[in-house]
Every structure is written in structure tokens, then in C-alpha cells.
Amino acid sequence: MNDGLTLPSLAVIGAGKMGETLISALLASGVVESTAITATAWHATRRRDLEQRLGITTGDDNTRAAAGADLILLAVKPQVAPLVLREIGPHLRPDQLLVSIVAGLETPGIEHHLAAEVPVVRAMPNTPSRVGAGMTAVCGGRYAEERHLELARQVFSRIGRSLVLDEKHFNAVTGLSASGPAFIYIVIEAMAEGGVKMGLPRRVATELAAQTCLGAGRMVVETGDHPALLKDEVTTPAGCTIDGILKLEEGGLRVTLIKAIVEAGRRAGGLVDGD
């Protein structure tokens, strides 16, 4: 996909799993040239590996990488982020855009380290981004304009769906779409166990369960219908599905999932140490 988005240069500070996912997607969609990407990582082996596989430039100098790029993606772990921001913050300029995917790190906490009025966008992607089925929310800091938010949203649309949302909702986003895949893996595993209990080979049961979750998700997103309506379509009066639903309600699946998301979202506020 290339809807006209082009990035003259990109620096990825902390090119781990998520950083690499984005680099690969942007390269694949022709948004940026490999020669225009610089990535940093802690270990030399990791940097060599990225160079060999992606044909990009790597280094261990975060400040240098950041200073030479139009778009800077901060993708280090939350514990390392304050340290890296102290390093690069004084050197960033208002004509650049800093996009952070660091979980729990709010835009004022980022801006605190910047000497200039640099536009900052905070993004929260999730792991299905690795297969192009991610969900990313983006919000802007004090100096981010609509065009910065739109640019960031388009970047993340290369790894799935993306939307702009007020930062006050970011803990909820973290609990729902960032932690959510883990909850759904458990649902898939449990559904597969149900199939195994009924005599299905495990591999078949897992495929049926996973594709069923994928299909149900696509139905909600692509039809725009309320999930309750779609559920009613499957549920024949006096049929087998309603008996299954009764068991789900008895086991408290709904309330358990609600509590899981609220708890994960609450925890999201406290991920970054100190400043």
C-alpha cells in the first residue's frame, strides 16, 4: 500500500521487535528507502543482524541517529526511555517529529526532556502488528499539529488499523488493545481445549479456534454491526449456541474480561520509573 505517504528519513531508537516490525512494513510499502533509515540497538550483534537483513544503517549513537532524521521513532523499553530521552532530548528540533511507542510514557513526560518545541506523538500499537493486523492509537503532545497526528496514523496503518484518540484514554487502550491479544490467546487456547475434549486433534482444534476468533473480529470491524446483533445471528432459538452461551454466562466470562482489561489499564499508568 502506498497512498502517497513518503518519509525522507527515519531514525528508530531501540530497534527491537516493534521497531523492526515498523521498519519492515515501511520498507515493504515503499514509504521510505532503506538508505534513509538509521536504527540503534544496545547489542552489536543485533545491529549487525538488522543491517544484514534490512539493508539499513545502524549505530549505537542515539543522538546522532536522532539528529539526522525527520521522523524519530522511540521504541526502547519503558525502563530505558528516560535515560535515552535525557540523551537525545536536548538535540531535537521543532522541524522534526518524535513518535514514541513506549508504554505508559505520557507526552508531558517526553516533552520534559526536550529543549525545543518539538512535536511529539505518542502511539500504542500491539503485537499483531507483526502480521499486519495491529491496532494502534495515536495522540499528540503540546506542539503536535493535525498533520503530525495524520502522518503518525498513516505510518501505523502500515501495520494494521490506526486511529487518533485523546491521551486521557491511553491507559484504557493499553489494557484493551495492547494487553488484549494475551487475553484472546487464552480464549483461543481454551476453545481449542473444548475441541480436544470432544475428540478433535489438537492442531485442528487450535486452527478452528484461531480462525473463528479472527473471523468474528473481522465481522465486527468490516460489517460495523454491533457484536450483540452478530451473536444473535448465530444463536438459533432452542439451538446449541444458546446452551453454550448459558455456560459462558455461568462461568462469568463477560465480567472476567471486563475486570482483566480494567486491571491491565490501571497498571499501565505506572510502567515508567521516575521522571
Ligand SMILES: NC(=O)c1ccc[n+]([C@@H]2O[C@H](COP(=O)([O-])OP(=O)(O)OC[C@H]3O[C@@H](n4cnc5c(N)ncnc54)[C@H](OP(=O)(O)O)[C@@H]3O)[C@@H](O)[C@H]2O)c1
Ligand atoms: N511489543 C509490543 O507489543 C508493544 C506494544 C506497544 C508498545 N510497545 C512498546 O514498544 C517498546 C519496545 O518494545 P519491544 O517489544 O520492541 O522491545 P524490545 O524488542 O526489547 O526492543 C527494545 C530495543 O531497545 C534497544 N535498546 C536497549 N537499550 C538501548 C539504548 N540505551 N539505546 C538504544 N537502544 C536500546 C534494544 O537493543 P538490543 O536488541 O540490542 O537489546 C532493543 O533492540 C516498549 O517501550 C514497549 O512498551 C510494545
